[in-house]
Amino acid sequence: MIHLFDTAKGAVVPLETREPQKVSMYVCGPTVDGAPHIGHGRMTLVFDVLRRYLEWSGYEVHHVSNVTDIDDKIINRAEREGREPADVAREFEALWWEGIDAIGVARPHDDPHATAWVGQMVEMIGALVERGVAYEISDGVYLEVSKVDGYGLLARQSLDSLQAGARVDANGEKRSPVDFVLWKKSKPGEPTWPSPWGDGRPGWHTECVVMSLGLLGDGFDIHGGGIDLTFPHHENERAQAVALGRPFARHWMHNGFVEVDGEKMSKSLGNFANLIDLVRSTDPRSYRLLVLQSHYRSPMEVTKDTIAQARQAIHRLDAFARRTADIDSSPGSGIEPDPALISKFREVMDGDLNTAGAMTLVFQLVRTVNQSLDIDDLAGAEPAVAAVRSMCQALGLELNDEPEVVPDDIIAMAEEREAARAARDFGRADSLRDAITGAGWILDDSAGGTTIRRA
């Protein structure tokens, strides 16, 4: 059984699902006010691997991830650029999916948009007001945090110490500085929805409770996101559910941050690393491998160097895939993954999703298979090859065993070089090779002939 760290419990615990063999997970998605960055990339990759591994383990997974398409930052950007907030949201949502698709993250089964759920949010806020845990002041409706049992569970701090640290509120009407906004009354020119408290829009923390509960139901299994969302976002989501008396997430998961040169990478710091640039400038699988080689809760260093290191490792894996391409391990082939290896993999992954340990296994197998193949021990290699393929599937790592599509003129030059080599005219052969290299292609000579690949 898989064990995962639960932020609320502060410990690694077995994943006990609401229904047997089914997992419902809600992952906090982006606010689409700008291009996705590599931190978003890591987050989606972490939960993609979790989802794939659970599916590989036999669970039926219901994966929901929202898109926040109305928010102050979107409004501000729209204002700055003189266009409609919806237009800003549309543009960056498209970019979001481009980045996510490129790194091979499976699309969620549902991708609720905040703007489509405002009616339900108004309803929920109404219920909170009715229960006497929310109150209206001049600029909006707030949740009264002191009325929520166990507030501070995720923050791992008492209400008192949270209150001590909270910034003083400018308005002065809030009953406590930690009370948070459920409904924001609109200022002129902003997008609005009607409500019993006047036109306005929902606060950020409200959308995720309403949409997660709405799509996955009470007591769903996993709620996840970046570690920065732990407090206040997730705390406040939970507070609303608790205040309503509804069971919320059974299990909380948060992934660690990406750091660039030891520093937090974020929009506000300006050392913002764009995911789109990354996937356009390198093999996107490199980034998945980099993510896999560190633990999801640890900080992860992303620089040109670490990306390049991962790309080299991907090359090694691809070479392995090419070398073993002739081994057919499809169902009915008679070649099964070595059960001992699979159970070792499972044991490692079940320990809080230890993907780094899993990659260790994969690379060790790559070596032993190569050793077997070096001495023509095909039978010894086959079950290990099948195991590697199975593991890679669980990790969402696609290995490339296909020769690349090479332009005709490059092929022509390569053939000419072959002729020159056959004629032992190595001067001519080498100058042709230089020309091919100059065009961005690399020749791999081997006993079986020469293959061409992109540099």
Place this chain on the structure above:
RNA sequence: GCGCCGGUGCCCGAGCGGCCCAAGGGAACGGCCUGCAAAGCCGUACAGUCGUCGGUUCAAAUCCGACCCGGCGCUCCA
């Protein structure tokens, strides 16, 4: 200030009481292969030690305390 999380070889990064004189990847070096290279494969070396100082224990990278450094939250943030 309060709370949380880290500091492991040249780089990235697992391990979190005995299986660790510490995995794996990258880089380095050597060999095989090659007309020569590159690629690929194989192998070797690199941490006598896991930020520092104390402590607990038969046993500590792993637990406890203090300190130093970095990150996160308490403010928009994945």
